[in-house]
Amino acid sequence: MKIGFVVNDVMTEEAGFTTTRLAHAAHQQGHDTFVMGVGDMAYDPDDFIRARARHALQEKRYKTPESYLADVQGKKGASQRITVDELDVLMLRNVPSDDYLKRPWASATASEFGRVAMRRGVIVVNDPNGLAKASTKMYFQLFPEEVRPRTLITRDRDEIKAFAKEEGRCVLKPLQGSGGASVFLVQQSDIPNLNQMIDAVSRDGFVICQEYLPAAEEGDMRLFVMNGRPLQVKGKYAAFRRVRGGGDMRSNIHAGGKLADAVVTEKDLKIAEIVRPKLVQDGMFLVGLDIVGDKLMEINVFSPGGLGSAQKFTKINFNRYVINALERKVHYMSYYGRNFDNIDMCTL
Numbered sequence: 282m283k284i285g286f287v288v289n290d291v292m293t294e295e296a297g298f299t300t301t302r303l304a305h306a307a308h309q310q311g312h313d314t315f316v317m318g319v320g321d322m323a324y325d326p327d328d329f330i331r332a333r334a335r336h337a338l339q340e341k342r343y344k345t346p347e348s349y350l351a352d353v354q355g356k357k358g359a360s361q362r363i364t365v366d367e368l369d370v371l372m373l374r375n376v377p378s379d380d381y382l383k384r385p386w387a388s389a390t391a392s393e394f395g396r397v398a399m400r401r402g403v404i405v406v407n408d409p410n411g412l413a414k415a416s417t418k419m420y421f422q423l424f425p426e427e428v429r430p431r432t433l434i435t436r437d438r439d440e441i442k443a444f445a446k447e448e449g450r451c452v453l454k455p456l457q458g459s460g461g462a463s464v465f466l467v468q469q470s471d472i473p474n475l476n477q478m479i480d481a482v483s484r485d486g487f488v489i490c491q492e493y494l495p496a497a498e499e500g501d502m503r504l505f506v507m508n509g510r511p512l513q514v515k516g517k518y519a520a521f522r523r524v525r526g527g528g529d530m531r532s533n534i535h536a537g538g539k540l541a542d543a544v545v546t547e548k549d550l551k552i553a554e555i556v557r558p559k560l561v562q563d564g565m566f567l568v569g570l571d572i573v574g575d576k577l578m579e580i581n582v583f584s585p586g587g588l589g590s591a592q593k594f595t596k597i598n599f600n601r602y603v604i605n606a607l608e609r610k611v612h613y614m615s616y617y618g619r620n621f622d623n624i625d626m627c628t629l
Contacts, residue, residue, distance in 0.1 A: 402619025408564025496574030564624035
């Protein structure tokens with residue numbers, strides 16, 4: 282299998298990232314594995330998509346993601362211009378929100394190139410058209426109300442203040458963004474300072490005002506969904522908990538949150554089942570559901586991370602099983618002469 286991974290920038294990838302772990306797993310399983318940045322892609326005059334991609338030594342097997350990435354990024358690895366249209370699988374693992382401010386041209390580029398590559402039968406996951414619908418957190422509002430916190434999305438200060446007063450406690454965050462940046466918990470005592478919070482969140486666009494969920498005090502759980510269903514291997518789910526660090530309301534790991542083991546309950550599986558039809562409809566192959574209590578806080582469809590964290594507690598390398606699932610898709614596609622709808626193939 283020839284598989285390519287699209288990231289924001291190859292040289293800023295880290296060994297602990299799920300993308301690196303997936304690429305390492307693919308390489309260890311003997312696949313031709315390439316890593317390319319969004320800016321490395323090109324549409325050539327002959328109507329083919331090509332990219333300046335990097336790869337590790339094909340004949341070498343690497344024991345760890347660290348040693349694998351060192352060669353991908355270092356002198357021992359190789360850089361070559363590949364024809365993306367000749368890949369079996371193109372996995373879009375870039376995070377558009379990371380490029381939103383400094384490289385706005387890069388935000389939608391990977392999906393656009395991926396959409397063109399689909400013409401020649403490349404399996405592109407997650408589906409580029411589905412990702413285009415999910416370009417902001419507004420996508421979350423398209424899922425059933427039963428699994429979502431009460432939400433207002435606006436730039437109007439008066440509407441934000443009225444929502445905060447009505448809720449008593451609410452969360453403000455930007456419509457664009459990730460990683461817990463510019464996220465505020467607003468309580469009644471904060472109302473006099475609300476203008477400053479609104480300024481901080483709205484400087485880059487719309488503001489999400491969200492009902493505060495008391496269960497968030499205990500952190501949240503990330504549950505991975507693959508092919509529309511919770512990823513489970515040997516009776517263990519690909520999931521982990523993130524518990525707040527100190528007094529910070531955010532449970533994101535790079536915002537001070539701590540990792541903990543997760544117990545997946547029937548309640549969590551019900552949430553996954555409720556959102557499954559739309560995830561399948563939009564061709565979302567690998568997704569991270571962030572669950573707080575009986576509600577979803579977020580659906581991460583762009584480069585969901587944390588498979589390594591799930592492995593830490595379950596002792597199962599879920600990355601291998603993700604690659605195995607892609608192998609099966611390639612086999613299916615070969616039977617049909619690369620003539621199969623990409624959305625269907627993403628979740629088959």
